[in-house]
Amino acid sequence: MRNPWAQTGNYRTSYRQDTSIFATHRELVSLLLFLGFLLVLPQFLSRTQVFILDLILVYSVAVLGLNITTGYAGLINIGQAAFMGVGAYTAALLAPQGLPFWLVIPLGGLVAAFFGFLVGIPSLRVKHLYLAMATLAFQVVFEWAVGHMPLLKQGGAMDMPRASFFGYEAGFRNHFHFWYYASLFTLVLLALFFRNLLRTRYGRALVAVRDNDRAADAMGMDPGRTKLFAFALGAFYAGVAGVLYAYLSRAVVIEDYVFAHSVKYLAMAIVGGLGTLVGSFLGPLFLVLLDVNMESLSNLIKALGFSVAGVDVASALRPLAFGLIIVLFLMFEPRGLYNWWRLVRSYFRTWPFKY
Amino acid sequence: MSQLRVESVTLTFGGVAALSAVSLRVERGELVSVIGPNGAGKTSLLNVVSGFYHPQRGHIFFEGQEITRASPHEITKRGIARAFQNIELFSGLTVLENLLLARHTYLAYGLAQAGVFYGKALGKEVENRRAVEEIIDFMELEPYRKALVGNLPYGVRKRVEVARALALSPKLLLLDEPMAGMTLEEKEDMVRFILEIRAQGTTVVLIEHDLGVVMDISDRVYVLDFGQVIAEGPPEEVAQNRRVQEAYLGVEA
Incomplete structure (x- = not known):
C-alpha cells in the first residue's frame, strides 16, 4: 500500500474515485486546516478588522454568483448589485416581521433568483454586449423603481433588526463576529454546492x-434553459449576499446597490480570475484589502498636509489604485489571481520534484 | 419503412435557394453519402435534418415521426447525432468532459442531488463515465482523455468531434466532412472508425469530398448540385451518371 500522505500524483483506480474533488489527502487536509484557521481567526482581531473580513465574505458570495453567470456561463452581467439589492430589500421587508435570519437568507436568494430568471429571458435572443445592456437596463430600472416606492422608503435607510440564533443575541459587541460566522457558513455551503455542480x-x-451554444444544442440540452438557470442561480447567490450585507450594515440603503457596485463585483471577478471558483474568493480578498490599505495610506498623506492647489489629492488615491490594478490585471494577468494560485499549488503538489 | 425521410424540402435564404425540393431516404443500418461541389447545399441539408434550420417547404420524418420543426436538442433526444464540419467542440473543457456533455440526456438526476453529489448523481456519473470510456477506447483517444480540447492538434480534434457525436448513442449519425484536412493516415483511421460504427448497427449519413472514400464505403450516394438532387443510387451507377460528371468536371464545350 502506497502511503497516501506522500502522494505526488494521481493514484485513482476507479471512475468513482476520479469524480472526487481533492486529488490528494494533503489537499483535503490543508483545506480543512485553513477552514479551522478561519474559525478561530476573529478571536485575535479587533471589531473593525472582523468587519473587513465580513465584507470579504459577503462580497465573495456575490462574486461567486457573478462567476456562475458571467465566468462559467459566459453571460455578461453588469447588474449584480441590483440582484443583491433585491435580496437586501426582501430582507428589509421580511426581517422586521419577525422572521429568523436563517429563513430570510434563502428567501432573499429565491426572490433574487426569480428576478434573475426574468432578466435572463433576453439572453435567449441576444448575446455578448447586447445582453450586457439588458442587465444594465435591469440595474437602472431597479434603482429607479426603489427610488419611487414609498414601501421601500424611496431608497432611504430601512432599518434591519439584530439577529439572534437559538437565544444567542447579536448585540453591539459581537455583531461583526456573529455575521462573520454566519457569512462564512453560508459561503462555504454555497461554494461546496457549486463545486459539486x-x-x-x-x-x-x-x-x-459559454464555449459554443450551437453545439450545446446538438448535445441534447436546451441552451435557453441553461442560460436562464445560470442567471437564476447567479442571482440567487447575489440575493443571499444582499441579505447578508443588509444584516451586516443593519440597514438597507439604495447607495449600496447602485451601478458602481456592479462594476466593482465584475472587477473582483476579473481580478480573481473569471470562471474559476477560487478566484471568487481571491478577487474580493485582494480588492478589499487594497482599498483598506489605500485608505490608510491616503489618511497618512492627508495628515502630512500634502495637497495640490487646494485639491485633496489623497482622496483620489483609492479610486486611482482600484482603476490601475484592474488595467494592470487586464494587461498582464487576464487569467487573474487564480493563475498565481494554480502555479503555487502545482509547485507544492509535486514538491520536491520539478514537475 | 425508411428510418429517415426527407420529402421535397426547400430552404431559402432571402432569394437564394440553398435546397430546392430535395428528397432523400435512408434505411436503417445504411451508410449513405451525400456529395456535390462546393455550395451545393450538403451542409444545409444536414442543418435542416438536425434542426438548426427549418425549411420553408417540405417535411422530414425520423422513424415515422415528423421532426421538421423540432429544435436541435429535441432531434438529438430522438436519436440523431451530428458531427460538425468546422469543429465545434467545447474548447475550455477536456476531452472527457466534452464526451460526458454528450451524455447530458442520460444523466437523469435533479439539481439537489447534483448539489450534494451523492446517491443518484454519483451513480449516474460513474455509469456514464463507463459508457464514455468505451468510446474513448474505440476512437483511440486514451492519451488525450484529460487534455483541454483547445490544445489538441487538428486531426485529434476531428476525432473528438466524431467521438462526441458517438457518445450520444445515436441511431442515426450525421458526419459532415469528418476527413477534411486530414493526412492520408488519419483518413484511413477515420474510415476504419466509420465502418466499425456502421457495423455496430448505427445508420450513417456521410458528407465527404474525397470521392475515393465515398465510392469505396457507401451503400448509396446522393449527388447535390445547386440545391437539387441530380443523381441517386449505388456508387458505381452514380459515377457513370452524365449529370454528375458534368457537375464535377464541367460541361464539354
Whole structure:
C-alpha cells in the first residue's frame, strides 16, 4: 500500500474515485486546516478588522454568483448589485416581521433568483454586449423603481433588526463576529454546492453554452434553459449576499446597490480570475484589502498636509489604485489571481520534484 | 419503412435557394453519402435534418415521426447525432468532459442531488463515465482523455468531434466532412472508425469530398448540385451518371 500522505500524483483506480474533488489527502487536509484557521481567526482581531473580513465574505458570495453567470456561463452581467439589492430589500421587508435570519437568507436568494430568471429571458435572443445592456437596463430600472416606492422608503435607510440564533443575541459587541460566522457558513455551503455542480451535468452545461451554444444544442440540452438557470442561480447567490450585507450594515440603503457596485463585483471577478471558483474568493480578498490599505495610506498623506492647489489629492488615491490594478490585471494577468494560485499549488503538489 | 425521410424540402435564404425540393431516404443500418461541389447545399441539408434550420417547404420524418420543426436538442433526444464540419467542440473543457456533455440526456438526476453529489448523481456519473470510456477506447483517444480540447492538434480534434457525436448513442449519425484536412493516415483511421460504427448497427449519413472514400464505403450516394438532387443510387451507377460528371468536371464545350 502506497502511503497516501506522500502522494505526488494521481493514484485513482476507479471512475468513482476520479469524480472526487481533492486529488490528494494533503489537499483535503490543508483545506480543512485553513477552514479551522478561519474559525478561530476573529478571536485575535479587533471589531473593525472582523468587519473587513465580513465584507470579504459577503462580497465573495456575490462574486461567486457573478462567476456562475458571467465566468462559467459566459453571460455578461453588469447588474449584480441590483440582484443583491433585491435580496437586501426582501430582507428589509421580511426581517422586521419577525422572521429568523436563517429563513430570510434563502428567501432573499429565491426572490433574487426569480428576478434573475426574468432578466435572463433576453439572453435567449441576444448575446455578448447586447445582453450586457439588458442587465444594465435591469440595474437602472431597479434603482429607479426603489427610488419611487414609498414601501421601500424611496431608497432611504430601512432599518434591519439584530439577529439572534437559538437565544444567542447579536448585540453591539459581537455583531461583526456573529455575521462573520454566519457569512462564512453560508459561503462555504454555497461554494461546496457549486463545486459539486461543476462535476455534474449542470456545471458542464454552463461551460457548454459559454464555449459554443450551437453545439450545446446538438448535445441534447436546451441552451435557453441553461442560460436562464445560470442567471437564476447567479442571482440567487447575489440575493443571499444582499441579505447578508443588509444584516451586516443593519440597514438597507439604495447607495449600496447602485451601478458602481456592479462594476466593482465584475472587477473582483476579473481580478480573481473569471470562471474559476477560487478566484471568487481571491478577487474580493485582494480588492478589499487594497482599498483598506489605500485608505490608510491616503489618511497618512492627508495628515502630512500634502495637497495640490487646494485639491485633496489623497482622496483620489483609492479610486486611482482600484482603476490601475484592474488595467494592470487586464494587461498582464487576464487569467487573474487564480493563475498565481494554480502555479503555487502545482509547485507544492509535486514538491520536491520539478514537475 | 425508411428510418429517415426527407420529402421535397426547400430552404431559402432571402432569394437564394440553398435546397430546392430535395428528397432523400435512408434505411436503417445504411451508410449513405451525400456529395456535390462546393455550395451545393450538403451542409444545409444536414442543418435542416438536425434542426438548426427549418425549411420553408417540405417535411422530414425520423422513424415515422415528423421532426421538421423540432429544435436541435429535441432531434438529438430522438436519436440523431451530428458531427460538425468546422469543429465545434467545447474548447475550455477536456476531452472527457466534452464526451460526458454528450451524455447530458442520460444523466437523469435533479439539481439537489447534483448539489450534494451523492446517491443518484454519483451513480449516474460513474455509469456514464463507463459508457464514455468505451468510446474513448474505440476512437483511440486514451492519451488525450484529460487534455483541454483547445490544445489538441487538428486531426485529434476531428476525432473528438466524431467521438462526441458517438457518445450520444445515436441511431442515426450525421458526419459532415469528418476527413477534411486530414493526412492520408488519419483518413484511413477515420474510415476504419466509420465502418466499425456502421457495423455496430448505427445508420450513417456521410458528407465527404474525397470521392475515393465515398465510392469505396457507401451503400448509396446522393449527388447535390445547386440545391437539387441530380443523381441517386449505388456508387458505381452514380459515377457513370452524365449529370454528375458534368457537375464535377464541367460541361464539354
